[in-house]
Amino acid sequence: MKQRLMLSAAVLCLALTGAHAQGIVGGAEQGARDGGRAAGPVGSVVGGVVGGVAGGVSGLLGLDQRPRFREYVVREGRPSYRYEGDLAVGAELPGSGVTYYDVPQEYGVRDYRYTVVNGRTVLVDPRTRRVVEVID
Numbered sequence: 001m002k003q004r005l006m007l008s009a010a011v012l013c014l015a016l017t018g019a020h021a022q023g024i025v026g027g028a029e030q031g032a033r034d035g036g037r038a039a040g041p042v043g044s045v046v047g048g049v050v051g052g053v054a055g056g057v058s059g060l061l062g063l064d065q066r067p068r069f070r071e072y073v074v075r076e077g078r079p080s081y082r083y084e085g086d087l088a089v090g091a092e093l094p095g096s097g098v099t100y101y102d103v104p105q106e107y108g109v110r111d112y113r114y115t116v117v118n119g120r121t122v123l124v125d126p127r128t129r130r131v132v133e134v135i136d
Contacts, residue, residue: 080116
């Protein structure tokens with residue numbers, strides 16, 4: 001029992017460490033790899049779940065990716081859309097007038113696009129036009 005508890009704690013620590021800086025997708029992948037190395041197939045499952053959850057807490061973009069992504073967006077020089085509402089996660093952007101751009105593959109964000117709103121970079125679900133992350 002004590003050995004199982006220690007093993008679970010080790011998997012959890014490894015998954016949280018890898019996920020903290022990588023977002024949901026990277027966190028889940030890293031957690032599964034680390035858990036598998038520490039505890040075999042069961043560790044992979046536990047590590048993947050914990051890593052995905054921990055990665056989700058830090059957002060779609062990992063904490064270490066945010067500065068690089070901000071620099072990328074500035075270099076691209078995308079125009080800013082003027083939005084009158086409260087710009088926050090869950091805000092729905094209008095159906096016209098906003099241009100969405102692909103997130104480069106290197107950032108590991110799939111199925112979402114980015115745009116610049118009121119001078120701030122946001123990740124958006126293109127199907128619903130809802131803001132899923134504000135990059136500060």
